[in-house]
Amino acid sequence: MFIHCKGFTLVELLAVLFIAGTFAAAAIPALSQTVHQWRLRNAVQDLYQGFQMAKNSAARGNTLAGLVFERDSGGSVGGFTVFSDLDADLSRDEGEPILEQVRWGDYPGISLAREKGGVERISFDCNAGNHPVVGFRPNGIPVSSTGGLGMGSVFLENRCGRSLGVILSCAGRLRIAETPEE
Numbered sequence: 001m002f003i004h005c006k007g008f009t010l011v012e013l014l015a016v017l018f019i020a021g022t023f024a025a026a027a028i029p030a031l032s033q034t035v036h037q038w039r040l041r042n043a044v045q046d047l048y049q050g051f052q053m054a055k056n057s058a059a060r061g062n063t064l065a066g067l068v069f070e071r072d073s074g075g076s077v078g079g080f081t082v083f084s085d086l087d088a089d090l091s092r093d094e095g096e097p098i099l100e101q102v103r104w105g106d107y108p109g110i111s112l113a114r115e116k117g118g119v120e121r122i123s124f125d126c127n128a129g130n131h132p133v134v135g136f137r138p139n140g141i142p143v144s145s146t147g148g149l150g151m152g153s154v155f156l157e158n159r160c161g162r163s164l165g166v167i168l169s170c171a172g173r174l175r176i177a178e179t180p181e182e
Contacts, residue, residue: 033160036109040158043107044176047080047154048166051134051174053100054082058136064088064143065099069122069132069154079103090135090145091127104156113155113163121165123152140172153177 008016050067058065064085072078082100083092092098104110113121124132125144134150135143142150155165167175 036158036160037162039107039110040156040162040164043104043110043156044164044166046102047156048174048176050080050082050100050102051166051168054134055136055140055172055174057082057084057099058138059140062138064090064135064137066090066092066133066135068092068127069124071131078105085135088135089128090133090143091129091131109159110156113157113165121153121155121163124150124154125152134168136172142168142170142172 054065054067061084065083066085067080067082068090069080070078079102081092081098081102084097084099085092086096087093104112115121122132124134125146125148127133127145132152132154133145134152135145136150137143144150144152149170151168151170153165153167155163157163162178164176164178167177169175
């Protein structure tokens with residue numbers, strides 16, 4: 001008399017676990033790259049929203065609002081600050097309210113993109129403190145620290161080498177693009 005047992009043998013179970021482990025090992029690099037892409041997109045969307053906040057604040061307060069890219073101790077841009085520019089000099093002074101402050105360190109693996117020669121991919125004019133800055137008039141038109149139109153772009157990159165940025169037109173239109181030519 002034979003007893004009919006239902007279930008899996010140890011060999012069958014180990015074979016299934018081996019196959020599942022192989023698929024999981026193959027998926028991990030792709031998942032890692034996806035996480036880097038998400039971080040880049042989130043950082044660029046926060047930058048885009050910072051520009052929008054400065055633009056909306058200028059219109060709402062009927063005053064100049066600025067977005068200044070702060071330099072870290074090494075001299076490279078480490079983030080940005082949105083502020084109400086009460087004296088219209090495009091430099092954040094004591095007493096001028098900060099509307100938002102973001103550091104690239106909040107996004108692991110994200111930094112300001114650089115050209116092949118090491119030049120940062122940020123094209124806004126610098127203020128008196130040597131910080132790239134753009135201001136917005138109450139009508140939404142961007143202004144530079146030299147008094148001209150404040151058009152320009154800034155690009156961030158992730159560890160995988162992919163870059164994404166925000167482009168500001170002379171009319172104040174913002175858009176997210178992968179390359180400056182888009």
